[in-house]
Amino acid sequence: MVNKSVLVLGGGIAGVASSLRLAVNGFKVYLVEREPTIGGAALFFCCKATEACNQCSVCLVPEKIAEVKAQPQISLLTNSQVAEISGQVGDFSVRLIQRPRFVDPEKCTACGVCAELCPSQPNKAIYLPSPQALPYAYAIDKNNCLHFNGVECNICSQECPFGAIDFDRSPEKIELSVDAIIIATGFDVFNAKEKGCLGYGRYTNVLTGLDLERKFSTQGSITLPSSGKAPQNVAFIQCVGSRDVHIGNGYCSQICCKYAMRFAKLLQYQHPETKITIFYMDLQTAGKGFGEFYQQCKETIRFVRGIPVEISEISPDELEVKYEDFIEGKVAKEIFDLVILSVGITPRKDSSNIARILGINLGEWGFFDTQDHLDSTETNVEGIFVAGTCHGPKDIPESIAHGAQAASKVIQTLAARGI
Amino acid sequence: MDEVKIGVFICNCGDTISKSVDLLDIRARLEKLADVALVSIGHDLCSPQAQQAIRKDIIDNGINRVVIAACSPQLYGDALANLVEKAGLNRHLLSVANIREQCSWVHPDKDKATKKAMVQIRMAVDKVRLQDVVEQAEVEVYKDVLVIGGGIVGMEVAIELSNLNLRTTLIEKEANLGGRLKQFAALYPLQVTPEEMLTSRLKQVTGSENIDALTSAGLKDLSGEVGNFTAKIRKGNEEISRNFGAIILATGYETLFLDKVYGFELGDNIITQSQLEGMLKSPGEIKKIPQSVGFVFDICDEHSRISTPSTLRNALVIKERFGSEVYVLCRNLQVDGAGLEKLYQDVRNKGVIFFKFERFPKVLRENGKINIQVEDLSMAREQVMLSCDLLVVEEKVVPHQDFATLESMLNIGLGPRDFYQEDNVHLYPTSSTKSGIFFAGNCHQDLDLGRALTDASNAASEAYQLISSGKMRVEVERVVVDPDKCALCLTCLRFCPHDAIRIDYEKKTAHILDLACQGCGICAAVCPAKAIKFKDWSDDQILAELEVV
Numbered sequence: 001m002v003n004k005s006v007l008v009l010g011g012g013i014a015g016v017a018s019s020l021r022l023a024v025n026g027f028k029v030y031l032v033e034r035e036p037t038i039g040g041a042a043l044f045f046c047c048k049a050t051e052a053c054n055q056c057s058v059c060l061v062p063e064k065i066a067e068v069k070a071q072p073q074i075s076l077l078t079n080s081q082v083a084e085i086s087g088q089v090g091d092f093s094v095r096l097i098q099r100p101r102f103v104d105p106e107k108c109t110a111c112g113v114c115a116e117l118c119p120s121q122p123n124k125a126i127y128l129p130s131p132q133a134l135p136y137a138y139a140i141d142k143n144n145c146l147h148f149n150g151v152e153c154n155i156c157s158q159e160c161p162f163g164a165i166d167f168d169r170s171p172e173k174i175e176l177s178v179d180a181i182i183i184a185t186g187f188d189v190f191n192a193k194e195k196g197c198l199g200y201g202r203y204t205n206v207l208t209g210l211d212l213e214r215k216f217s218t219q220g221s222i223t224l225p226s227s228g229k230a231p232q233n234v235a236f237i238q239c240v241g242s243r244d245v246h247i248g249n250g251y252c253s254q255i256c257c258k259y260a261m262r263f264a265k266l267l268q269y270q271h272p273e274t275k276i277t278i279f280y281m282d283l284q285t286a287g288k289g290f291g292e293f294y295q296q297c298k299e300t301i302r303f304v305r306g307i308p309v310e311i312s313e314i315s316p317d318e319l320e321v322k323y324e325d326f327i328e329g330k331v332a333k334e335i336f337d338l339v340i341l342s343v344g345i346t347p348r349k350d351s352s353n354i355a356r357i358l359g360i361n362l363g364e365w366g367f368f369d370t371q372d373h374l375d376s377t378e379t380n381v382e383g384i385f386v387a388g389t390c391h392g393p394k395d396i397p398e399s400i401a402h403g404a405q406a407a408s409k410v411i412q413t414l415a416a417r418g419i
Numbered sequence: 420m421d422e423v424k425i426g427v428f429i430c431n432c433g434d435t436i437s438k439s440v441d442l443l444d445i446r447a448r449l450e451k452l453a454d455v456a457l458v459s460i461g462h463d464l465c466s467p468q469a470q471q472a473i474r475k476d477i478i479d480n481g482i483n484r485v486v487i488a489a490c491s492p493q494l495y496g497d498a499l500a501n502l503v504e505k506a507g508l509n510r511h512l513l514s515v516a517n518i519r520e521q522c523s524w525v526h527p528d529k530d531k532a533t534k535k536a537m538v539q540i541r542m543a544v545d546k547v548r549l550q551d552v553v554e555q556a557e558v559e560v561y562k563d564v565l566v567i568g569g570g571i572v573g574m575e576v577a578i579e580l581s582n583l584n585l586r587t588t589l590i591e592k593e594a595n596l597g598g599r600l601k602q603f604a605a606l607y608p609l610q611v612t613p614e615e616m617l618t619s620r621l622k623q624v625t626g627s628e629n630i631d632a633l634t635s636a637g638l639k640d641l642s643g644e645v646g647n648f649t650a651k652i653r654k655g656n657e658e659i660s661r662n663f664g665a666i667i668l669a670t671g672y673e674t675l676f677l678d679k680v681y682g683f684e685l686g687d688n689i690i691t692q693s694q695l696e697g698m699l700k701s702p703g704e705i706k707k708i709p710q711s712v713g714f715v716f717d718i719c720d721e722h723s724r725i726s727t728p729s730t731l732r733n734a735l736v737i738k739e740r741f742g743s744e745v746y747v748l749c750r751n752l753q754v755d756g757a758g759l760e761k762l763y764q765d766v767r768n769k770g771v772i773f774f775k776f777e778r779f780p781k782v783l784r785e786n787g788k789i790n791i792q793v794e795d796l797s798m799a800r801e802q803v804m805l806s807c808d809l810l811v812v813e814e815k816v817v818p819h820q821d822f823a824t825l826e827s828m829l830n831i832g833l834g835p836r837d838f839y840q841e842d843n844v845h846l847y848p849t850s851s852t853k854s855g856i857f858f859a860g861n862c863h864q865d866l867d868l869g870r871a872l873t874d875a876s877n878a879a880s881e882a883y884q885l886i887s888s889g890k891m892r893v894e895v896e897r898v899v900v901d902p903d904k905c906a907l908c909l910t911c912l913r914f915c916p917h918d919a920i921r922i923d924y925e926k927k928t929a930h931i932l933d934l935a936c937q938g939c940g941i942c943a944a945v946c947p948a949k950a951i952k953f954k955d956w957s958d959d960q961i962l963a964e965l966e967v968v
Contacts, residue, residue, distance in 0.1 A: 111432055252759065287722075364761070372610070397845055411583060
């Protein structure tokens with residue numbers, strides 16, 4: 001057992017991978033997560049299997065969370081954010097702020113009595129963040145909770161069979177001393193409203209890839225938001241917010257072509273008569289087994305080169321998509337009943353704040369920078385490493401690999417310095 | 420064998436399970452079952468107090484088999500096994516019935532739910548009654564790693580292992596380390612040159628006491644299992660025998676020109692990417708500076724991560740070095756790698772012209788020139804004629820010719836395109852099907868340089884995790900072969916995906932290597948003579964469970 005500790009900032013899949021790799025090698029890990037559960041963005045994504053597994057890797061998330069649960073070397077600090085960091089490699093001092101959860105995860109068994117009784121409408125104020133949540137415990141959303149909004153409601157705390165609920169908690173400061181730090185704060189999904197001409201937020205039947213993830217993972221299928229009917233004619237528009245220097249994102253998000261094709265297959269699996277068109281710039285089809293999957297997609301999905309410039313709503317069920325038809329050499333208009341914007345990965349809005357607290361550099365597009373521009377993990381500050389999508393776009397397996405790489409670099413760096 | 424005394428501990432999970440399951444009725448019926456010595460219902464078995472109480476109950480009542488009826492074993496399975504172990508029992512003498520997620524939470528009808536929970540618990544009781552003890556032991560393993568392949572990936576693996584204080588033998592079949600990196604003309608979007616990268620890695624390899632780099636060397640034979648491999652390495656006329664705990668394959672890839680797909684042959688002015696890289700590397704070979712150069716790829720639906728970066732790189736080198744006109748023709752640019760979109764923009768800004776085609780362009784040789792006829796999609800499919808002095812074409816990325824030999828020597832599987840197949844592409848992306856053998860780089864996945872180095876790091880740390888303590892915990896004889904029943908039909912040997920079965924010709928029986936066995940149970944299922952017993956899921960246990968249903 002080594003007597004060293006590492007702070008991992010961010011409990012998404014990359015941070016989890018880093019923590020696991022460190023913990024099995026005997027390191028003490030403080031896994032800090034701002035939300036009430038670890039798992040990050042991918043925890044809320046859906047399985048895209050049809051009759052066969054289409055290798056979206058979303059199932060790896062609960063798998064890895066279960067490993068964290070069984071790992072005594074990892075201390076979870078959820079609802080927490082970093083406030084201050086000082087010191088250097090081998091001796092960092094970290095101050096965290098932990099916001100109260102109001103439910104003691106040690107006592108809560110996720111029996112669900114509280115949520116059944118919670119009178120808050122329309123959303124229950126006390127909730128289990130996910131069936132795969134870790135800690136596997138309920139949390140209270142202060143904004144929704146009657147108790148915190150001027151009503152004398154203590155139902156949940158009175159009825160909890162385990163006495164796990166305590167409203168009189170205030171934010172706590174946590175001081176830690178660690179040898180190294182891994183930043184794995186993840187990404188923000190591109191806000192499709194920035195591309196106003198595509199009508200997201202204005203037209204009912206224009207959705208994003210993220211909306212699809214949510215709908216499929218909660219409902220298992222998708223219907224037209226306007227009418228509740230099954231979609232007949234669906235368009236996917238690629239590169240929304242990616243490969244676009246005009247909005248400051250001059251990079252490929254690396255995930256959208258793959259998720260669009262997997263969703264398209266899934267839609268057709270559920271509704272074989274659904275027509276699907278994918279508008280693209282360049283299809284990113286590399287990766288083990290994906291080329292073969294693309295060949296299958298070509299049989300039932302229409303691929304059109306060119307990114308539409310404008311969508312207008314003729315009726316809630318009829319969206320007119322205007323695009324340049326390269327084959328015919330003219331501007332074409334076509335009606336779809338559902339349009340999916342394949343939004344990509346952007347740097348987190350608070351990344352400049354984290355960069356300032358830690359003294360690390362940001363790269364050209366606002367992701368954390370590393371010493372060489374390949375997928376390395378070392379930042380300009382010795383002992384601080386980055387992992388996952390906070391460093392640049394990555395899919396789930398690549399985030400896991402990058403997380404494990406960062407952990408390995410921590411072990412090597414500390415070994416080399418004899419710390 | 421001692422008298423079987425089964426203790427059944429039922430969790431009410433904060434009184435939520437009893438809402439749809441009549442636990443008192445279940446207790447009353449369980450108490451009448453043979454061998455059941457104790458049935459207890461708890462409020463929340465996951466709390467430390469309850470666990471303390473279970474431990475005490477087990478010890479005080481002389482319980483020697485435990486059934487826990489609670490939530491999914493996914494949640495607390497390991498913790499419960501630890502609890503049983505702390506009470507002085509073997510951790511395999513436990514069976515968990517999931518009466519929460521699989522019963523009370525999903526069945527509102529109390530009668531039916533109670534009936535189902537009873538069946539689940541009885542199945543667990545009848546299974547655990549027949550459960551055999553499986554002991555754990557610690558085995559010494561070698562803290563040495565063999566890395567096969569001395570390209571950039573193999574070197575990176577060796578360097579990282581050396582940083583982690585593991586001794587490494589790095590073998591390379593060529594006379595020099597460096598592999599394909601030696602041929603590259605540039606490493607854009609990186610700022611370093613291939614020479615700089617190679618020199619710095621070489622310095623680390625030669626400067627490390629932990630790395631023994633053997634060039635002009637190859638693997639001749641391998642025996643043993645994870646932790647204790649014995650490798651015979653041939654170097655020149657010498658033969659070296661060494662022991663290793665783990666092996667990492669970093670054998671890279673080869674490229675092949677597909678003349679049949681392209682419909683034309685290579686020549687003075689039609690060359691492959693590899694040939695171009697060779698020319699750019701030794702400028703003496705360039706007799707006449709080409710005024711115009713065309714690059715073409717994406718013909719054979721390769722979906723390769725190698726064509727786009729190498730084309731962009733070499734196009735930029737030619738533009739910068741000779742100022743030639745450069746055209747790139749392809750279907751899709753694979754820009755989903757670190758810095759590649761930026762490189763594409765830079766290359767375009769330098770004046771390289773891109774044509775994305777739907778139909779493969781026509782290539783005609785005329786008076787020492789290459790004429791390429793391509794549809795320009797951005798100009799209403801107008802036919803454009805490009806005249807080039809030099810045409811550079813992509814190659815297919817194929818497995819190394821040594822693959823087949825290594826594959827049969829190491830007994831690992833090949834995947835669809837004849838590259839090495841991982842045990843599980845997503846869960847264990849660098850592990851082979853055989854415990855202790857790992858893959859790094861392009862020998863198993865299609866990777867660009869950045870991804871390949873990440874992969875190298877992962878393979879190295881997987882190997883480190885496995886053997887760095889010098890010991891491995893192993894479940895002893897979890898799967899056993901009855902020598903009297905074994906007919907040496909070799910069915911198990913053929914089916915085992917993990918190469919964990921050996922034949923003992925003296926004793927005339929198959930036997931299972933405990934370290935290599937991963938407990939999948941295939942051998943026990945396929946054995947025609949029923950000679951193989953998987954102690955956690957023996958035939959008797961499964962039949963007993965089915966009896967209840």
